[in-house]
Amino acid sequence: MLPLEGIKVVELAQNLAGPFCAQILAHLGAEVIKVEKPNGGDDARGWGRVLSHAASSSFNAVNLSKKSVVADLKDPADVEKVRRLVDTADVLVQNMRPGTLEGLGLGPETLMARNPRLIYCSVNAYGASGPKKMDPGYEPIVQAFAGMMMMSGFPGGPPMRMGTQVLDHGSAMWAAIGVLAALAERHHTGRGRKVDTSLLETAIGWWTNPYAGYATTGEVPERHPTGSRGVVVFEGFETADGPIIVAAGNDGLFRKLCPVIGKPEWASDPSLATNRQRVDRREELVGEMQRVLKTKPRAHWLEVIAAAGIPCTPINALPEMLAEPQTQAVGMLQKVPGLERDVPLIALPLQFDGQRPPIRHRAPTLGENTKDVFGE
Numbered sequence: 001m002l003p004l005e006g007i008k009v010v011e012l013a014q015n016l017a018g019p020f021c022a023q024i025l026a027h028l029g030a031e032v033i034k035v036e037k038p039n040g041g042d043d044a045r046g047w048g049r050v051l052s053h054a055a056s057s058s059f060n061a062v063n064l065s066k067k068s069v070v071a072d073l074k075d076p077a078d079v080e081k082v083r084r085l086v087d088t089a090d091v092l093v094q095n096m097r098p099g100t101l102e103g104l105g106l107g108p109e110t111l112m113a114r115n116p117r118l119i120y121c122s123v124n125a126y127g128a129s130g131p132k133k134m135d136p137g138y139e140p141i142v143q144a145f146a147g148m149m150m151m152s153g154f155p156g157g158p159p160m161r162m163g164t165q166v167l168d169h170g171s172a173m174w175a176a177i178g179v180l181a182a183l184a185e186r187h188h189t190g191r192g193r194k195v196d197t198s199l200l201e202t203a204i205g206w207w208t209n210p211y212a213g214y215a216t217t218g219e220v221p222e223r224h225p226t227g228s229r230g231v232v233v234f235e236g237f238e239t240a241d242g243p244i245i246v247a248a249g250n251d252g253l254f255r256k257l258c259p260v261i262g263k264p265e266w267a268s269d270p271s272l273a274t275n276r277q278r279v280d281r282r283e284e285l286v287g288e289m290q291r292v293l294k295t296k297p298r299a300h301w302l303e304v305i306a307a308a309g310i311p312c313t314p315i316n317a318l319p320e321m322l323a324e325p326q327t328q329a330v331g332m333l334q335k336v337p338g339l340e341r342d343v344p345l346i347a348l349p350l351q352f353d354g355q356r357p358p359i360r361h362r363a364p365t366l367g368e369n370t371k372d373v374f375g376e
Helices: 017-027 057-062 075-086 108-114 137-146 166-189 199-206 210-215 252-261 262-266 275-280 282-293 298-307 318-323 325-330 371-376
Strands: 007-014 031-036 048-054 066-070 089-093 121-125 193-199 234-238 242-247 312-314
Touching: 007 017, 007 075, 007 108, 017 031, 017 057, 017 066, 017 121, 017 166, 031 075, 031 275, 048 057, 057 166, 075 108, 089 166, 108 121, 108 166, 121 166, 121 199, 137 166, 137 199, 137 234, 166 193, 166 199, 193 199, 193 318, 252 262, 252 298, 275 282, 298 312
Parallel strands: 007 031, 007 089, 031 066, 089 121, 121 193
Antiparallel strands: 234 242, 242 312
16 A cells, blocks of 8 residues: 555646646655646647657656546536546645736635644645746746856856756645645644645755855855865876766875875875865866876776775666666656556655555556546
8 A cells, every 4th residue: 555545636737847746646645636728739739759649758758557537627517527526635736826816716826724623735836926926937047046057067167057957856845745745634623734845946946055155155156077175185187098076085095096096195295184174275186086086997996995895886877777787676667557668767766665666557648537537
């Protein structure tokens, strides 16, 4: 039995953040009913290469184990069908602009008055209040607004987007955490609650550590492409045939590293005894270490550095990561029941009693469950 079996979720969301939140709940056992517009459904059905059932890989990635119904929210009769569906639900997940659903009579006050046990979860771009609350915002737009692009890349280089959808996925996770907390509270109170998060709030949350330093010193954090400017040695290096990360994150690890890279004198140098001293000589130390590591292949360095007890790893591309024995051992890739193509997709990064919740079935075709759900 999965933890959320018996919980019904209605999803009025599209693209990525809202659907990914609902998929987390689906993987945990909830029945998730995705409400889609006629004539195409969720925009993400058309994003990228077709994977199955005339839907893209992007859509399949975040809509597994759900049902799909079609409802035209411009049609009062369909709106009433959705309203009655939510009357029987435990959770509503939506990511429309603030005020949109209220104008349709599907806002939290209306629906929670009809169903006091309802948990009404909203995910949007900039937040539920403030001067930009109505502004549209996709992942790169909010990354730029929130300062994240100015922290990514090389010093002196152009701003750079982070390579994955950290705000969409992160917001989905915060939304799911909020829903789970509200379900736990409802067990005691019998009443639901509104849950709100946004891509901007997620972005600000990721600033937690850099912000603390800025608030303390007033110094704007500098870009550092692979590690930390505040710890030496703690970053990426090129070897003779590929990059690696070396993380000698404290004084003891630094002393262990020195003889491994042919610099035993660094270990006994009193001017390098502490991290703060090494940070002052960062360019010199990192530059010399880079010169040394370029002389041999990365397999050599990974072997000898790891043997000394120092954290290190290859900097993998996606195919290399997938081929790693450790990646295969954790079992995150699962076959998808009902998917025409034999393409495994990524399952929930969570286990219960040593078991990962399974992907129960493929993403639904548009409106596949309309008749069953609405009784037509």
